[in-house]
Amino acid sequence: MLRAAMALRKFHVSDTPPPVNGDAILQRRQAKALIGGSIAMRRLHGTPSEIGGTFILDPIFRAADLDTLRAAVDPADARPLVVEIGFQLGEFAVAFCQANPGVRYVGFEVRKKYCQEADALAVKNAIENATFCLVDAREMLREVLAPGTLDQLLVFFPDPWWKPRHIKKRLLTADFVAEAARALRPGGRLLLKTDVPGYADWAQGVMADDPHFDVARLAHPGAELPPTLRERRCHFHGYPTFAVQATRKPT
Numbered sequence: 457m458l459r460a461a462m463a464l465r466k467f468h469v470s471d472t473p474p475p476v477n478g479d480a481i482l483q484r485r486q487a488k489a490l491i492g493g494s495i496a497m498r499r500l501h502g503t504p505s506e507i508g509g510t511f512i513l514d515p516i517f518r519a520a521d522l523d524t525l526r527a528a529v530d531p532a533d534a535r536p537l538v539v540e541i542g543f544q545l546g547e548f549a550v551a552f553c554q555a556n557p558g559v560r561y562v563g564f565e566v567r568k569k570y571c572q573e574a575d576a577l578a579v580k581n582a583i584e585n586a587t588f589c590l591v592d593a594r595e596m597l598r599e600v601l602a603p604g605t606l607d608q609l610l611v612f613f614p615d616p617w618w619k620p621r622h623i624k625k626r627l628l629t630a631d632f633v634a635e636a637a638r639a640l641r642p643g644g645r646l647l648l649k650t651d652v653p654g655y656a657d658w659a660q661g662v663m664a665d666d667p668h669f670d671v672a673r674l675a676h677p678g679a680e681l682p683p684t685l686r687e688r689r690c691h692f693h694g695y696p697t698f699a700v701q702a703t704r705k706p707t
């Protein structure tokens with residue numbers, strides 16, 4: 457029933473992005489879309505999370521955590537680096553880390569409760585290669601990732617933000633794809649999974665507009681990775697899912 461209502465919902469697209477007249481406007485637009493506001497403003501006026509946990513970092517408010525995050529993404533470390541945005545309860549994170557112990561996994565999540573749940577799951581499963589960051593990934597990735605150092609950027613079932621006035625809140629914007637192009641190494645990939653067909657089409661278009669990527673819809677929507685919680689729920693109810701992959705070109 458809920459699903460039928462969702463199917464009737466229109467996924468709005470805007471083919472006329474707001475004009476950008478200079479860096480200041482671009483930065484203001486990006487900051488407005490951030491969850492919780494810009495990192496600089498939060499450092500000035502925000503309240504530290506007081507979150508604790510084995511794998512959890514609060515890189516906005518704790519300088520030591522920011523240093524730990526920088527070490528986790530250090531380009532001098534030869535292990536592949538994989539970033540997931542919106543890990544929620546950490547189901548995928550833990551399964552992925554178990555299957556890939558030689559990979560550095562760094563997850564970003566804006567909700568404290570989810571960070572704690574994911575941390576508990578990782579501890580329970582004796583994971584050793586995960587880092588969970590309580591922060592909007594978009595600005596933090598710009599702050600800590602050196603160019604051409606990321607192997608995979610994973611975005612699984614992001615909030616669709618259906619309405620026209622919410623389009624600016626969507627994760628898969630041209631700015632985000634440009635940031636992915638900066639951070640990914642040649643041959644690295646930005647991978648999106650979604651159960652909203654309009655989001656898949658729209659994101660595929662946004663990715664394809666960036667000249668740094670070869671973009672393809674994957675025939676196997678699971679992309680041969682462990683399923684996320686939402687993905688498992690979709691499979692359970694028989695709903696289709698979609699995967700779009702943007703592979704970083706060499707130049």
Ligand SMILES: C[S@@+](CC[C@H](N)C(=O)[O-])C[C@H]1O[C@@H](n2cnc3c(N)ncnc32)[C@H](O)[C@@H]1O
Binds near residue numbers: 565593612
């Ligand atoms: C719809 S849920 C999908 C959860 C999970 N990836 C899955 O497939 O089951 C989207 C998640 O992304 C998180 N999120 C949204 N925007 C984010 C951002 N900019 N940075 C980090 N996490 C974000 C939300 O808090 C939420 O947990």
